[in-house]
Amino acid sequence: MRELFPHTGRAKIYGVTGAPGAGKSTLVNAMTAQLRSNGLRVGIIAVDPSSPYTGGAILGDRIRMQGHYADEQVFIRSMAARGAMGGLAPATLDMALLMDAAGMDAVIVETVGVGQDEVDIARLADVTLVVLTPGLGDDVQTIKAGILEIADVFVINKADQPGAEKLERELRSSLTLGARPDGWEAPVVKTIASEGKGIAEVFEAAERYLARGAGVERTERHWRERLREMYRERLLEALPAEELDRAAREVAARRADPYGIVEAWLDACVAKKNQETEIRK
């Protein structure tokens, strides 16, 4: 990853999130078709919300995206959300960086919006699309506040079904009530993903957000978080499990204080690094 990193930073990362069955994969498929018609290379990461053991949802996504399976300029990767080491975000981010380094112009990450995952994805994406549908109990009152905050663009998919206008009206009026801290009022776009309708408008809305240049601040915020995570991970990795057990026993028995132990661990880390540097010299 270290060697690849200098080759990243070119791809646009789109996050697509929403309730199960909202039509996310269908939308991603239609977006991919549009990007391909502009000659762009596309990476797709489908984060599977179901158990990694069944593979059911992975297969489902593969079938829906099969229109692009034979296309060499489209690379599709499914990832299991559960069981991912250190949470979903690090693994997904590394995969997105890998695709970026491999020369993908766009990377689209699909996640089901049911928890922490979509917030993580919103952090790594340059622009986050939240997919809603009419008639699935998706009225504005029931939409989680968190989802409203992460959406840079709202996509009302299945606009061919009754209730799309009503949902749009409700959504727009709730958006004007509570503006986001950054002042962005997310555009609302209607699509019929299964017929490829409204896709150009989705890209237009995404571009409008990207053109606003909020990206730098957001990217910095993202890396601040990520660096913190990476640093914590590395420090913990350097700590043998037996040492942690031993220290816990000592503290529990009041034979040592936890503050001194953490201090000693940090000192040991620094000493080890210095030693490594000496050896390399």
Ligand SMILES: Nc1nc2c(ncn2[C@@H]2O[C@H](COP(=O)(O)OP(=O)(O)OP(=O)(O)O)[C@@H](O)[C@H]2O)c(=O)[nH]1
């Ligand atoms: N009527 C209608 N059906 C659609 C539309 N878009 C997608 N669908 C259908 O909705 C169903 C679910 O679509 P998917 O794309 O698999 O939805 P998803 O959000 O990716 O689903 P999960 O990944 O399982 O959460 C499929 O049967 C699609 O054919 C649309 O615009 N109109």
Ligand SMILES: [Mg+2]
């Ligand atoms: Mg899907």
